[in-house]
Amino acid sequence: MSTAPTGRMLIAGEPVLGGGARYRAVDPSTGEPLEPEFAHGGADEVARACAAADEAFRSYRNTTGQQRARLLSAIADGIEAIGDPLIERAHAETGLPVARLTGERARTTGQLRLFASVAAEGSWAGARIDPAQPERRPQARADIRQRRIALGPVAVFGASNFPLAFSVAGGDTASALAAGCPVVVKGHDAHPGTSELVAGAVAEAIASCGLDPGTFSMLFGRGPDLGVRLVTDPRIRAVGFTGSRSGGTALLAAANARPRPIPVYAEMSSTNPVFPLPAALAERAEEIARGFVGSLTLGAGQFCTSPGLVIAVDGPGLRRFEEVAAAELAGAAAAPMLTPGIARSYAEGVSALADHDAVHVLARGSDADQPHGCRPALHVTDAASFAADPALHEEVFGASALVVRCSDATEVRALAEALEGQLTATVHADGPDHPGAAELLPVLERIAGRILFNGWPTGVEVGHAMVHGGPFPATSDSRTTSVGSLAIERFLRPVAYQDVPADLLPSAIADGNPDGIRRHVDGELGTR
Amino acid sequence: MSTAPTGRMLIAGEPVLGGGARYRAVDPSTGEPLEPEFAHGGADEVARACAAADEAFRSYRNTTGQQRARLLSAIADGIEAIGDPLIERAHAETGLPVARLTGERARTTGQLRLFASVAAEGSWAGARIDPAQPERRPQARADIRQRRIALGPVAVFGASNFPLAFSVAGGDTASALAAGCPVVVKGHDAHPGTSELVAGAVAEAIASCGLDPGTFSMLFGRGPDLGVRLVTDPRIRAVGFTGSRSGGTALLAAANARPRPIPVYAEMSSTNPVFPLPAALAERAEEIARGFVGSLTLGAGQFCTSPGLVIAVDGPGLRRFEEVAAAELAGAAAAPMLTPGIARSYAEGVSALADHDAVHVLARGSDADQPHGCRPALHVTDAASFAADPALHEEVFGASALVVRCSDATEVRALAEALEGQLTATVHADGPDHPGAAELLPVLERIAGRILFNGWPTGVEVGHAMVHGGPFPATSDSRTTSVGSLAIERFLRPVAYQDVPADLLPSAIADGNPDGIRRHVDGELGTR
Structure with missing residues (x-):
């Protein structure tokens, strides 16, 4: 060892x-x-x-x-x-x-x-x-079996x-x-x-x-x-x-x-948009803001699923969210980034946001006391500017996020439809938000591999139901x-075996099911 | 109507x-x-x-x-x-x-x-x-569900x-x-x-x-x-x-x-190689030859799965196969091809074979009494020439086939390994051939989407176990x-739903299984 x-x-x-x-x-x-x-x-x-x-x-x-x-x-x-x-x-x-x-x-x-x-x-x-x-007419049917083999x-x-x-x-x-x-x-x-x-x-x-x-x-x-x-x-x-x-x-x-x-x-690449809906923002803007900054700054934001975009209807709830998030983020400790190159790219990405005419700084984290530290960043823009500039849709790898203020739920959905493919899309919704969430959900299904409610996308559970994928450019194969x-x-592909003699059949599709696995026989799933 | x-x-x-x-x-x-x-x-x-x-x-x-x-x-x-x-x-x-x-x-x-x-x-x-x-430590597990949606x-x-x-x-x-x-x-x-x-x-x-x-x-x-x-x-x-x-x-x-x-x-594109093994050739070369010509000339050979290549160990069995196939093919009626362009490409492909230094004509069908008829063609070459010239590996769409004479089973397998991806690979084998077939089978699995024994690849059964596919260039996605x-x-892709409220879940993954479909719950398949 x-x-x-x-x-x-x-x-x-x-x-x-x-x-x-x-x-x-x-x-x-x-x-x-x-x-x-x-x-x-x-x-x-x-x-x-x-x-x-x-x-x-x-x-x-x-x-x-x-x-x-x-x-x-x-x-x-x-x-x-x-x-x-x-x-x-x-x-x-x-x-x-x-x-x-x-x-x-x-x-x-x-x-x-x-x-x-x-x-x-x-x-x-x-x-x-x-x-x-063999009795089928007009033509007998051959014995046909299928298994998947390694590529x-x-x-x-x-x-x-x-x-x-x-x-x-x-x-x-x-x-x-x-x-x-x-x-x-x-x-x-x-x-x-x-x-x-x-x-x-x-x-x-x-x-x-x-x-x-x-x-x-x-x-x-x-x-x-x-x-x-x-x-x-x-x-x-x-x-x-x-x-x-x-x-x-x-x-x-x-x-x-x-x-x-x-x-x-x-x-x-994924910006992992977050959609806090109006009732949730009205009820618990502070809680959502704190959860958001926690997820954003985790591991210096160096996660594929780091939430880099917040799209919501403007109003007192969103402003309260921005205020609390800004305060949280300003107090977040700087953390070292993985490599000098990543730290440099992060700094350039954040500078480009800060220099953008239609983008305003909401908060920056404290200065990094490290050679390659990440100073978290939160910016805000309006829906029209976001829609007009594809550069604002791009991922900044690290703890950087952009809030997009919309005029109404229709504008939120329109922006969501125009996003590139995403690994995740997160909704924060309380009971009164459900009708709006029901309208948003089909849009999110089309752009993302995973949809979460009232949680945060960082931390990808390894199980049977997980999808860590999504339309291009989140992945190259949705x-x-x-x-x-x-x-x-x-890493598998199917192969069919037609009238292959019993002694030559692979065990997965051999007579008597020697592997004891689940098989479809004439389309019926069982252990025959 | x-x-x-x-x-x-x-x-x-x-x-x-x-x-x-x-x-x-x-x-x-x-x-x-x-x-x-x-x-x-x-x-x-x-x-x-x-x-x-x-x-x-x-x-x-x-x-x-x-x-x-x-x-x-x-x-x-x-x-x-x-x-x-x-x-x-x-x-x-x-x-x-x-x-x-x-x-x-x-x-x-x-x-x-x-x-x-x-x-x-x-x-x-x-x-x-x-x-x-919720009780899992160190972290609670969220509720995660997956379904596939249309692309x-x-x-x-x-x-x-x-x-x-x-x-x-x-x-x-x-x-x-x-x-x-x-x-x-x-x-x-x-x-x-x-x-x-x-x-x-x-x-x-x-x-x-x-x-x-x-x-x-x-x-x-x-x-x-x-x-x-x-x-x-x-x-x-x-x-x-x-x-x-x-x-x-x-x-x-x-x-x-x-x-x-x-x-x-x-x-x-697929040439659908056929591998008649020695015992089968010794025992029933005539029957195999007749079946082969029937499959080759069916629909003027205008099938994706038309058998255009025969690879076998040279000897009396293969020569008998060639002789009978040539006679059958010479007597096969010409049939119209689908379009003038297809007929032209076919004629060009057959001419290129006939003009090849290392290829000999075994038989041509009777002249077509039609403007765009297909005159079936059977050619023969040796293993070294086939291995040396990729042009001989290419499909001629229509009733054209090439026999490749090999010196032994090792050469047969080596040629099979060097083939491009195929929709089908066909083996003709009798009992004594099974040990050889067992060595050939893993090679064929790597190049083809469907492997048939003692039959013909034309006629693709539509069922649950069929594979009409295969490695490139048979298809673009094996x-x-x-x-x-x-x-x-x-045409489907998976989407995960994490902590999505019950009233917003799609029916396929809703509580109580309203669609009554088969579902994996914690990896166990059932109808829960």
């Missing part, structure tokens, strides 16, 4: 020192570089990892759900076994609080165990059997803002492994040590389960170089990505330009989710 | 004469133009149809499964009610035999009724409920080779309507009269069900012009297409270049099928 990073990538179980640019992680709370030195990989390492994944796919795709469940559980155990050194390293590399990282680790291992149960349960195979009807090796891109839950062994990796796909991760340069430690746990779990070491590799490198190489390698058959809009759309373009295009599941058990479906 | 075409498109229930190029359908068996004159639409008609579909989506998306089932059944009834004039018009426009078209009509109405049952059954909603856990208006492109089953009211339209999506069809210029008659039946069914007429429109126009306009209209949210590789990839590129990309389900009940999933 490795508890101290060495600077190595991991290719099919082997530690590998890259031949490319050397670099160190930076402690964002001090700006100081951390030991050890890491090194980027390049074309050679991509080719080695992809060849190993392709070879491993031959055996790994045929593992049973139980075998995959054991692997996923072993990875979860291994991550826990690293213990405090993992949390300490992640804290040093990201500046995120230890309590938050401890919670994120629990979420990560919980996610791995959820996918273990999903893999073992077997419904992911989508087994369907339409038995032969092939998957490239996963670790995100900067969740060094555990959306990184090396996060939801993309867990769901791809559950589906039967080997994984090649591009670790994020903002937390290479954390990445190396987790990759080591994955490799040990694979070895302990007796699986092909090529089932998992983890590389370091620049996105436009190593990342694009990975996505365009012909052996890679799907991509999972969480990050910026520019990064995600670049990978999407590269994948679409392949001779054989592949699916890209990129989770990119038909899916990257969080929750449904995420496994991203 | 209209039984004679008038030359009109149909926009939201209104007959509309296009302002673009005038043309007549051509009877391919005589080359003579047919009455009446039709006219292409353009930007105005696309905008009108898409605006009407977008408006209709507001109400149609909220129809119940039962309402959609009534609509789909009414469309099926309406198509049947047109009676013989529909078959006669389709025969005149396509040259396809009346018996084939009668069967295709039954398949089309059967497909509509299958999707009626799927819509009514309700599992398409994918209802999932993770109940709140929005869908553009459907009619195919030339199935004037009913893959055209105006074919599988794409049926599954989109079942999912809650309005449809705008681009009718195929090869059978505009058939298209108009069927569109009339759809419009009447929509009216009789009291639904918004904008739920369906049908336009005529050129692909690069009207087709691309349709795919790039911002109100269109998904595309269903069956046709050529060049047409499908052009629409895919247009959809990917939109500011907000949308899914394209294009079914394009995760789906365009035939069978699973096709509805192409």
Whole structure:
């Protein structure tokens, strides 16, 4: 069990020192570089990892759900076994609080165990059997069976803002492994040590389960170089990505330009609009304002689901909300951002808002006593200005939000309809607001992957019903989710078997249901 | 009930004469133009149809499964009610035999009724409920529910080779309507009269069900012009297409270049390889050869699933197969092809094979006594030449097939691995072949959407287990099928509802299961 990073990538179980640019992680709370030195990989390492994944796919795709469940559980155990050194390293590399990282680790291992149960349960195979009807006229019906199979090796891109839950062994990796796909991760340069430690746990779990070491590799490198190489390698058959809009759309373009295009599941950009309705504002503007600022400033606003937009009818309720939110935000402590680049982008985004003719500052947080600190920001504009300028619709990654004052509920709905795709949309509504909420709901369904009432979008529950997705540019594929058990479906495709002899049928669709899974027989679901 | 075409498109229930190029359908068996004159639409008609579909989506998306089932059944009834004039018009426009078209009509109405049952059954909603856990520590769990909703208006492109089953009211339209999506069809210029008659039946069914007429429109126009306009209209949210590789990839590129990309389900190109294994060839080469030629020449080979490639170990069995197939094919009657353009492309494709240095003619069918006839063709080459020249891997649409002689089973598998994505792969195997078939099967799973044993790929059963799909370029999205009940999933996406008040919840995920559908509660499937 490795508890101290060495600077190595991991290719099919082997530690590998890259031949490319050397670099160190930076402690964002001090700006100081951390030991050890890491090194980027390049074309050679991509080719080695992809060849190993392709070879491993031959055996790994045929593992049973139980075998995959054991692997996923072993990875979860291994991550826990690293213990405090993992949390300490992640804290040093990201500046995120230890309590938050401890919670994120629990979420990560919980996610791995959820996918273990999903893999073992077997419904992911989508087994369907339409038995032969030799007597049917005018033509006999053949025996036709269907199951879902793994797509092939998957490239996963670790995100900067969740060094555990959306990184090396996060939801993309867990769901791809559950589906039967080997994984090649591009670790994020903002937390290479954390990445190396987790990759080591994955490799040990694979070895302990007796699986092909090529089932998992983890590389370091620049996105436009190593990342694009990975996505365009012909052996890679799907991509999972969480990050910026520019990064995600670049990978999407590269994948679409392949001779054989592949699916890209990129989770990119969302302003996560909040709609406090009039009765709720009249009744509890203060409570909503405090909850809002708490969600906005959590983790320095570095969440995909951070609430960056408030759209509401102007009036005493909204003004009271603004007043309380401004006061709360002015008192919010500055927090270090994940990387110098993120802090710079945040400062530029907030400056652009502050300089906008139609935008006014409601509040700024206290000045950051840190090299890369986030000074929270709250601005306000009017509906006409917001509608007229697409720049005001763009996400500022970090604790920045914009309030849009509307003249009436119709204007609120019109603005909502004109928004780009969102991961979440939040409504605050009391009883008298329900008729208005009923009119707003169909609009929100069309723009968002998750709709919440009287809560806050940060904190994405990992369960069966969760959707962490939504229309473009929230994600590149609104038909899916990257969080929750449904995420496994991203890495599967259906195959039909017609009159295949009984001794050659895969067990998921074999006679007598040897896997004991749920199957559709002539469209009827059961365990036949 | 209209039984004679008038030359009109149909926009939201209104007959509309296009302002673009005038043309007549051509009877391919005589080359003579047919009455009446039709006219292409353009930007105005696309905008009108898409605006009407977008408006209709507001109400149609909220129809119940039962309402959609009534609509789909009414469309099926309406198509049947047109009676013989529909078959006669389709025969005149396509040259396809009346018996084939009668069967295709039954398949089309059967497909509509299958999707009626799927819509009514309700599992398409994918209802999932993770109940709140207010006592959970460290954090309470919110109430989270999930259902799938319709993507929005869908553009459907009619195919030339199935004037009913893959055209105006074919599988794409049926599954989109079942999912809650309005449809705008681009009718195929090869059978505009058939298209108009069927569109009339759809419009009447929509009216009789009291639904918004904008739920369906049908336009005529050129692909690069009207087709691309349709795919790039911002109100269109998904595309269903069956046709050529060049047409499908052009629409895919247009959809990917939109500011907000949308899914394209294009079914394009497949050579449908056949693998007769040694024992089967030794035992029944004649029977396999006859079945093969029957499947190859069916409908002049104008099927997506026509078997255009035979890969087998050379030897007396394969030579006997070639001999019998050549004799059968030489005696096969020429049949008219669907359009002059298809006949020209076919002739060019066959000439290119005949002129290839490493390819030899095994047989040609008798000369066509028709202006656009298909003269079946069977060629042979060796494995090395096939492996070396990608041009030999390309589909020749029509009754043309290439036999590839291999030295052993390893070479057969290597060639199979190097094939592009396929709709189907067919194995002929007797008992002694099973060990070899078991080695071949995993290779075929990776390249094809459907694997058949001891049968022929033409004739795609419409059921629950069918997959009419496969890796690129068979389709643009291997995760789906365009035939069978699973096709509805192409037009849906999941949305999560967190702590949404009971009176605002959609019925699919409301308390007490008012829709009486199957739902996952905490991951357990049931009818709670």
